[in-house]
Amino acid sequence: MVRGILWRPRDGGRLIQPRFGGAAHGMLVALGSTEHDAFDHQPGHGSQALRIGILTGGGDAPGLNAAIRGVGRRALAHGDTVIGVKNGWAGLIGDGDYMELDRRAFSGILQLGGTVLGSSRTNPMKREGGREEVLRNLGRAELDALVAIGGDDTLSVAAWLAEHGGPVVGVPKTMDNDLSVTDYCIGFDTAVSRVAEAVDRLHTTAAAHHRVMVVEVMGRDTGWVALMGGIAGGADLVLIPEIRVSLDEVLERLQRRLRSGSDFSIIVVAEGVEMEGVTDKEAAGGKRDAFGHVQLSKRGVGETLAELIEERLGHETRTTVLGHTQRGGTPSAYDRIWATRVGVAAFDLVLQKSWGMMPVVRNGAVETAPIADVVAEQRRVPQELYELAKVFY
Ligand code: F6P
Numbered sequence: 148m149v150r151g152i153l154w155r156p157r158d159g160g161r162l163i164q165p166r167f168g169g170a171a172h173g174m175l176v177a178l179g180s181t182e183h184d185a186f187d188h189q190p191g192h193g194s195q196a197l198r199i200g201i202l203t204g205g206g207d208a209p210g211l212n213a214a215i216r217g218v219g220r221r222a223l224a225h226g227d228t229v230i231g232v233k234n235g236w237a238g239l240i241g242d243g244d245y246m247e248l249d250r251r252a253f254s255g256i257l258q259l260g261g262t263v264l265g266s267s268r269t270n271p272m273k274r275e276g277g278r279e280e281v282l283r284n285l286g287r288a289e290l291d292a293l294v295a296i297g298g299d300d301t302l303s304v305a306a307w308l309a310e311h312g313g314p315v316v317g318v319p320k321t322m323d324n325d326l327s328v329t330d331y332c333i334g335f336d337t338a339v340s341r342v343a344e345a346v347d348r349l350h351t352t353a354a355a356h357h358r359v360m361v362v363e364v365m366g367r368d369t370g371w372v373a374l375m376g377g378i379a380g381g382a383d384l385v386l387i388p389e390i391r392v393s394l395d396e397v398l399e400r401l402q403r404r405l406r407s408g409s410d411f412s413i414i415v416v417a418e419g420v421e422m423e424g425v426t427d428k429e430a431a432g433g434k435r436d437a438f439g440h441v442q443l444s445k446r447g448v449g450e451t452l453a454e455l456i457e458e459r460l461g462h463e464t465r466t467t468v469l470g471h472t473q474r475g476g477t478p479s480a481y482d483r484i485w486a487t488r489v490g491v492a493a494f495d496l497v498l499q500k501s502w503g504m505m506p507v508v509r510n511g512a513v514e515t516a517p518i519a520d521v522v523a524e525q526r527r528v529p530q531e532l533y534e535l536a537k538v539f540y
Contacts, residue, residue: 197227197291199497200245203262204235204269204301205438208322208334209478210486211262211296216253217490218294218318223250225498230288235297236304237269240277243284257483260337260476268437272304281308292497296320296333296490299522300438302505306518309503316496317505317518318489322474324371327526328516329507331489335371336481338473342376345469346413350381353411359401359456359464363449365473366417367440370528372473373417378536383412385536386452388419389528397422397452398459400540405462416452418443425451444470488513 199222203211219229231252232238232245239245256263271277281304285293292314295305298321309315319326322334342364353360362382366372370387377385384400386392397414404412425448434442453466478486485508492506492513507516 197222197225197497198230198289199227199494200230200232200285200288200290200293201248201264202232202235202238202293202295202297202301203264203266203320204295204297204304205266205321206268206298206474207261207266208320208332208474209260209337209476210333210482211264211266211320212256212259213478213483213486214296214318214320214333214490214493215262215264216256217487218494219248219253220250221491221494222497223253225494230290231264232288232293234265234267235269235301236271236277236281237267238265239284240269240271240274240280243287245284245288257487258477260474260478268300270300270304270438272307273439278307285313290314292316292502294318294493294497296493298323298332299326299525302326302518303522306503306522309518312502314497314500314502315518316493316501316503317521318493319505319507319521322365322372323367323369325367325369325525325527326521327524328521329509331485331508333482333486333489334474334478336485337477337479338365338372339375339379340479341473342372342415342469343379345467345472346376346380346382346415349413349467353413356463357410359412359414359453359460359462361449361453361456361464361466362413362415363418363444363466363468364415365444365470366419367443368419369525370417370420370533371526373415374528374532374536377415378539380413380415381539382415382536383409384414384540385533386414386416386420386422387528387533388417388421390530390533391421394422394424394452394455394459398456401456401460401462414452416449418446418448420448422448422452424455444468 222229229248230245231248271281296318302317305315305317319329320333322338324332324335349360364373373387434445449466453464457464489506504515505518506513
């Protein structure tokens with residue numbers, strides 16, 4: 148049972164009608180409160196300085212710090228107070244974990260990977276009483292607005308808050324690049340560059356030893372990182388979850404290369420690929436992360452495929468799993484620039500009180516879309532793009 152005002156107004160406790168009256172009332176029932184609406188807070192009125200919270204949730208991605216800096220520096224320039232929420236939604240459950248960030252906090256972070264705020268895959272919606280804890284902490288922190296930077300899981304919590312009248316805006320982040328509506332997600336460009344770089348390096352050693360090299364890359368249930376990294380690196384075959392390819396077709400492709408005089412090959416395989424004879428997702432031992440996703444890297448798709456190739460073709464094969472090197476370290480210039488742009492744009496959405504919205508990138512420009520639309524469906528690699536990669540097989 149939730150008691151008291153949860154996201155408290157800063158004008159002496161005067162109760163203000165929620166922005167989304169009907170919807171917020173729905174949540175009131177869901178939360179079991181009989182006293183106050185959870186969102187009786189109406190932020191950003193008049194010229195009053197704002198208290199703006201920022202959090203980063205889900206897997207870290209290069210460029211997150213550029214976005215944090217974009218929101219933070221713009222807010223400070225506007226005379227507002229910035230509150231950094233630690234470790235994603237985990238910083239808003241229990242006793243809460245957040246702190247004020249001054250100008251120094253944003254200094255020297257543009258080029259850093261990871262996130263200075265920390266991250267987690269904690270999802271309050273999947274935790275008994277989690278929603279109430281988040282609301283209570285947002286109230287305690289006296290936030291006028293919250294900027295949630297994350298992928299579909301993090302943003303679905305933001306969408307829920309916004310749906311119930313919460314002053315929340317989002318920022319799209321995921322190296323998987325699988326959010327619909329936006330052409331840009333923080334971290335994707337850097338991840339693709341890492342894959343291309345790895346494929347470049349593997350080319351020379353593959354050629355020297357006349358081997359097949361299988362490169363397993365991340366991307367969860369979509370093949371964006373694999374396909375784009377494979378195209379950029381000139382892979383001889385890319386296997387992605389969106390397009391089913393049989394083991395026989397893989398072997399046939401390798402034999403064709405041998406027949407044409409190429410005695411080495413590079414195969415980029417997405418961790419989420421489905422192929423008969425290769426471990427299926429549930430066979431991963433059922434290991435799941437805190438958001439409830441199967442840990443696809445545990446399937447060992449790359450290694451299984453390499454073993455099968457060696458067994459069936461007698462061609463020496465090695466596996467490289469790029470893993471978290473795709474996410475760690477310095478962001479590309481492209482990620483720094485666009486993360487900065489969407490970060491600054493997110494602050495502008497706060498000023499406009501465009502709750503429930505987020506900056507997205509379409510056709511090279513920053514536009515705005517509802518968070519709910521961005522997380523509504525997964526963006527999958529279209530057949531046309533796969534056909535482009537196939538031109539070089
Ligand atoms: O969603 C980003 C991502 O890097 C996926 O590509 C990958 O499957 C997953 O996170 C790995 O998660 P963790 O960091 O929990 O191992």
